[in-house]
Amino acid sequence: MQRKPFTEEQNMFREAFRAFLHKEVVPHQERWLEAGIVDREVFRKAGENGFLLCWADERDGGLGLRDFRYEQIMIEELALIGETGFAMNLHNRIVGPYIDRFGSDEQKQRFLPGCISGETILGVAMTEPDAGSDLAGMRATAQDRGDHFILNGSKTYITNGMLGDLFVVAAKSDPSNPRAIGLFLVERGMEGFSRGRKLKKMGQRSQDTAELFFENVVVPRANVLGDETRGFHYLMQGLAEERLQAGTRCVAAAQYAFGLTLDFIRERKVFGQALSQYQNTRFEMAQMSTEIDLAQVYVDRCVEEHNAGRLTPEDAARLKLFASELQGRVVDKGVQFHGGAGYMDEYPISRAYTDARVTRIFAGSSEIMKEIIARSLDLK
Numbered sequence: 001m002q003r004k005p006f007t008e009e010q011n012m013f014r015e016a017f018r019a020f021l022h023k024e025v026v027p028h029q030e031r032w033l034e035a036g037i038v039d040r041e042v043f044r045k046a047g048e049n050g051f052l053l054c055w056a057d058e059r060d061g062g063l064g065l066r067d068f069r070y071e072q073i074m075i076e077e078l079a080l081i082g083e084t085g086f087a088m089n090l091h092n093r094i095v096g097p098y099i100d101r102f103g104s105d106e107q108k109q110r111f112l113p114g115c116i117s118g119e120t121i122l123g124v125a126m127t128e129p130d131a132g133s134d135l136a137g138m139r140a141t142a143q144d145r146g147d148h149f150i151l152n153g154s155k156t157y158i159t160n161g162m163l164g165d166l167f168v169v170a171a172k173s174d175p176s177n178p179r180a181i182g183l184f185l186v187e188r189g190m191e192g193f194s195r196g197r198k199l200k201k202m203g204q205r206s207q208d209t210a211e212l213f214f215e216n217v218v219v220p221r222a223n224v225l226g227d228e229t230r231g232f233h234y235l236m237q238g239l240a241e242e243r244l245q246a247g248t249r250c251v252a253a254a255q256y257a258f259g260l261t262l263d264f265i266r267e268r269k270v271f272g273q274a275l276s277q278y279q280n281t282r283f284e285m286a287q288m289s290t291e292i293d294l295a296q297v298y299v300d301r302c303v304e305e306h307n308a309g310r311l312t313p314e315d316a317a318r319l320k321l322f323a324s325e326l327q328g329r330v331v332d333k334g335v336q337f338h339g340g341a342g343y344m345d346e347y348p349i350s351r352a353y354t355d356a357r358v359t360r361i362f363a364g365s366s367e368i369m370k371e372i373i374a375r376s377l378d379l380k
Ligand SMILES: Cc1cc2nc3c(=O)[nH]c(=O)nc-3n(C[C@H](O)[C@H](O)[C@H](O)COP(=O)(O)OP(=O)(O)OC[C@H]3O[C@@H](n4cnc5c(N)ncnc54)[C@H](O)[C@@H]3O)c2cc1C
Pocket: 123, 124, 125, 126, 127, 129, 130, 131, 132, 133, 134, 156, 157, 158, 159, 160, 204, 209, 358, 361, 362, 363, 364, 365, 366, 367, 368, 371
């Protein structure tokens, strides 16, 4: 189905971003996969071209483009080239907004220009070895010492963990109140802040997912985001948008895998005829294309609601749940139609399959999404 049109300016933005990807990303993808990390240079180049934090106000060096469709375009284009290592959307629309929403003017002036130029790469560190879905179980602590906090603890599975220069780190800030969590801006080079292993993963191999350690790190009060006891509330505010991003990416990634499969089945001959001519293939492809089309309509509606400030956590959860499960089904069928070739690294469907598995786990697992939706159903 024809999608609701983007504006002329947004269509031009898409063209420009696509050209950027073909020049600065596609030629490096294989090398990044081998290295297990992208070049930090790609963030700087994205910044140079105006693709980082483009929502930021002009006075902070941004373009003031708050309409989520600009980010949607970038998420879709990255997915359509199968790129899962260059985590610019996390930088742009997951971590950057914490500084925008909860940071002081001084913090915005100090940090945003570097994030916009790509000199400063962002990450967010919530998850710990014993606390993922259940964030209240986190153990990292930040002790109040007046003009500074002393941060201790460890975080794991952190995206941009090696490349990151500035992390929003969640830690408990009041021993008498287990729900008091603060968000602390931890900078590269702070004494006591170190990185552990770059973790080896099933998929998304060019993404530098890592462990972070904090040992008596002195975090100046000037690096606390907002109220140091309201971090939980702040994190919850960002989650609907994070899930909107995740759902947007999953549907575009499903479309990418569908396209790879379509190309393959048209060419592949079995028992004397193209694989695309068998009824099983035709029915499965018809089913997938229907589900992707319907999911796309829901993505676009959620974007509209988000732009109007009305996207509810439940609707964002519905999108994330359905889109990630759909992506899982599409990549699985895609591999099946490729036969043995689908299991070979040299076929992009194989990477699309392993890259997809995590989308049902991170940004809130499918089970957590169902919990959020169920809570809104008045089931008693
Ligand atoms: C590649 C990758 C990148 C990541 N990047 C980041 C990052 O940048 N920053 C960050 O902070 N974290 C990051 N994470 C962590 C991610 O958010 C967590 O892995 C996720 O929240 C799940 O937490 P967990 O791994 O502790 O699993 P658990 O929470 O231990 O879950 C295990 C299983 O239990 C299920 N479960 C949990 N609670 C319930 C419940 N109430 N009811 C029913 N079932 C339940 C889950 O759905 C899951 O199936 C990343 C993870 C990965 C894999």
